[in-house]
Amino acid sequence: MAVMVHIDRLTAAVRARGLRMTDPRRRVLAALAGSQHQTPEQILQVVTDDGGSELPPSTIYRTLQALEEAGVVAHTHLDHGPPTYQLAGPHRHLHLVCRSCKTVSELPSEHAAALVGTIRSETGFRADPTHMAIHGRCARCAGEEDR
DSSP, X not given: OHHHHHHHHHHHHHHHTTOOOOHHHHHHHXXXXXXXXXXXXXXXXXXXXXXXXXXOHHHHHHHHHHHHHTTSEEEEBOSSSSOEEEEXXXXXEEEEEETXXXXXXXXXXXXXXXXXHHHHHHHOXXXXXXXXXXXXXXXXXXXXXXX
């Protein structure tokens, strides 16, 4: 029930941005509502398994692009592989990726404000830190290394 309510809100958001809610868009949004940080290939697998008609990979990519341009979906580069997608929300965040265990943690983007401000004041560049990931070691893995 909660996913269906979520899809209804997403449908309203898509329509508010002037897009039609097509079957591929609904299915991609349902896949993203079920799990965050999915690659296009993972989304394709979820959509393939949902019992609907088969969608080619090109449709998944075009759908993700349209939803991202509408501000409903966002992508992030967590590593050197394909981007991962998630539902865009009002609370932007940084992605912290542990190099040891590969866990992805989220941190409110306000924590990057000082760095973004320094970059802008020194170079004029307007950074979007939510588009990329910060790699390092999570507290658990760092603690294991310290032993």
